[in-house]
Amino acid sequence: MPVVNRIADMSADMTAWRRHLHTIPELGLECHKTSAFVAERLREFGMDEIHEGIAKTGIVAIINGQGAGPTIGLRADMDALPIEEETGVDYASTHPGKMHACGHDGHTAMLLGAAKYLAETRNFSGRVALIFQPAEEFGGGGEVMVEEGIMTTFDIAQVYAIHNAPGKDFGSFNTCAGPIMAAADTFSIHIEGKGGHAARPHDSVDPVVAACSIVQALQTIVSRNRNPRDSLVISTTQIHTGTTDNVIPETCYINGTVRTFDKAVQAMVVQRMEEIVQGQAASFGVKARLEFEFGYPPTVNDADKAAFAAHVAREIAGDGAVNSATEPVMGAEDFSYMLEKRPGAYLMLGQGEGAGVHHPKYNFNDEIAPIGASFFARLVEHAQPVSGA
Template sequence: MPVLNRIASFAEEMKGWRRHLHQYPELAFDCHKTAAWIVARLREMGVDEIHEGIAQSGVVAVINGQGPGPVMGLRADMDALPIEEMTGAEYASKVPGKMHACGHDGHVTMLLGAAKYLAETRNFAGKVVLLFQPAEEDGGGGQVMVQEGVMERFGIETVYGIHNAPNVAFGHFYTTPGPLMASVDTAYVKVLGKGGHGATPHETVDPVVAIVAMVQAVQTIIPRNVYALDEAVISVTMIHTGSASNVIPEDGMFAATIRCFKPDVRDLLKKRFYEIVEGTASAFGVTAEIDYDWGYPATINHEAEAAFAAEVAREVAGADAVDDRANREMGSEDFSYMLEARPGAYLFLGTGPGAGLHHAGFDFNDEAAPLGASFFARLVEKGQPLR
């Protein structure tokens, strides 16, 4: 079964939705105009309930099926990124310094397409709950929605999400049971020494050499402290210090992103990071202040739900276009909080060649939206069939 015929019939309308959203990106929790536009579309579709202001600007909509049955949650993130767009598209961002560089405009369009179809046909039992979430890129809107009780309030029993994947064959789905995406933590380290003249280093306490030693040492954590089959990454991404070639600075800083899949490995990485940085600081006679930001947990698919989602994806895309044992990825997602709260699964949908995610030249492939909408719709119809 390819794209559902009814969804195919309004594919051009979906393209219009997506390109409108693309022109008016909003960041983090400040997605109020996006939310208002979504609510207007949902009202046109005749959904049964609309709830606004969840996680500040999130929207939850409910569509009732025919008779009692399970309750499934479907999630789309709707925030953009602080990037100046370089696509040159006629529908490019009209907001300076902001753009939909991760395809969340496409995710919203997929879920709206499914909503339009499901509100018309209602060929399912129970209810479907549509979760339009802000602040995936920054702020953890998924966590906030869970903390505000959306799962309990709306009786959600299972939950599913999807992300576009540029440079993956168009129309191909991939996922895996268990860990799919990594946890993400961020460490900021400020190193305090004693500055002075570059010609008299013996009169200083040099933070530069201490930072260099710390950066080199933390790179030994994974090869020497983490079991080789437990994937993990530590990448130092910033080093800032100094202002002149003949001045030893008073202080400096570095930052690192730290990613893995297992809670015990996550704890180990933090423990060893502190030990190495503080020990190196002591050895070099400097002071180190560590701000360790505990970020999103790993995105862990539930086995039964991942298998079911892959089965539905095969109906939409064909058996040869679904990989249900894909490699896990070091990227992260706050859908992880929803999967901690309820059984469910997260999948990727290939959108073909193009600029990568978070690139100024990225543009969501509109041809993929009907596929994603059909997948969402069939999840509900197949998971909550009429008896």
């Protein structure tokens, strides 16, 4: 079963919606114009309920099907990135320093297309909860919506989301059971020594040398403390210190990221980082303080729901275009908070060649919108068929 004909007929509409949203990118929880546009479309489509102002600018819209049944959640993120756009398209960002560089405008358009179809046909039982979420890139809008009770308020039993994937074959679906994206944590290390003249290092306590040793030692967590079967990334991305060539500075700052799939590995990293920082500090005679900030948890697909989603995807894209055992990636996604509360699955939808996400030349491929919208629609119809159908 390929793209749904009625959804294919909406292709021009989805393109128009997406390109309008592309012109008005907004950050974090402040997706006011985006949310207003989405709510206006939903009212036009005849939603049974529209709940606005969740996580400040998030929306949950309800479509009732035929007869009693559970509620299935479909989520799209709406926020953009603080990047100056370089696409040169005639619908480029009109908000300086902001752009839809991750395709959330496309995700929103796909879910709007599915919403219009589902409201017209209602060929399912129970309810659909359409979740339009702000602040995926930063701010944890998914966590905020969960904390504000959407899963219980709307009695959502299972939940799904799609993300576009540049570089993956056009129209292909990629998912897996278990972790598909990593936890994203941040560490900062503050080192205090004793500054002085660089020609008299013996009169100083050099934080730069200590910092270099700490950065190198942190890599041994990956090479010597981690089980080789466990995925782990520790990347130091910033070292800030000093002002000139002939002065040993007083302080040094180190910053970086940790990516894991497993909470036990995450806990081991925190313990070993603290031990390394304090041990290295003592050996160099400096003071050091580790700050570890826990970010988005890993995005973990329910095995049964991932298999079900892959089955639906095969009906849309064909057997050869669905990889149900894709390799997990070390990026992060705050849909993880929703999957912690309810079983479901997260899928990647290939959009062909082009600039990668978070690049100033990135642009969503409008031709995949009918594919994604059809997947959402068929997912609902298969998950909650009408009794006797």
